[in-house]
């Protein structure tokens with residue numbers, strides 16, 4: 609089976625789209641995230657992301673990775689961790705888990721500040 613390539617356009621089960629750009633020499637990458645849903649009523653804006661791949665090069669057949677999305681329309685941060693899997697037919701999927709930390713006004717609200725979930729991305733392009 610060929611190695612998984614993170615670069616490209618991906619979509620998850622919510623209809624969110626993300627573009628991952630070419631890997632840097634050190635296994636870091638950047639991209640953009642267009643979420644289909646939001647916890648706020650504010651207008652959704654395409655937001656940048658920064659990630660790392662492990663192992664860093666193209667050696668890993670089914671590498672793990674992590675990335676952070678810096679939302680441009682909310683005081684929240686989401687981190688994703690995941691792994692890319694390739695099946696016999698060469699179809700790639702990104703199996704991920706995420707944490708969303710919302711900005712809350714005071715420490716009394718910290719108990720409700722973190723959401724958690726899982727997400728599966730398939731390649732669009």
Ligand code: BTN
Pocket residue numbers: 620622624643644645646647648679682683684686706708710725727
């Ligand atoms: C916010 O509402 O605070 C910012 C947008 C959060 C979107 C979340 S991140 C996890 C989940 N997966 C998505 O594709 N969108 C939501």
